[in-house]
Amino acid sequence: MTTSMEPAPEVQQLAQWLTERAAYYLEIPAEQIKSDVKLVEYGLESAARAKIVVDPSLVAG
Template identity: 55%
Template structure:
């Protein structure tokens, strides 16, 4: 069963908050991650986290190409929908 957009949003928000060392409720879904000061090393780590968590491949430029949590959720949902169901 694929995660809901809310599940993905919560996961991303928690992961980004961890990297930024701020509470997750400080991360707004429509604010560019660069505005929070997400460093490139963490943006790259986020790519690996997304690939590990969801089993999809993403580009290393993920956080720049999809600069908000909302945009990232949309991409992840799109990629998950394109993955054939196991079974």
């Protein structure tokens, strides 16, 4: 049995969403955000990081 090292689709979707949200708060293109760089290194302050976590777009309405 072979196993894939690719993340599950849900993980990929979450990573994409987080990248897009971070880009929004940083006001830079999402393509400039690297997954191996901590958001604080981009200058994303703790208040903005908290906003990502409680983003109202996650609430079903």
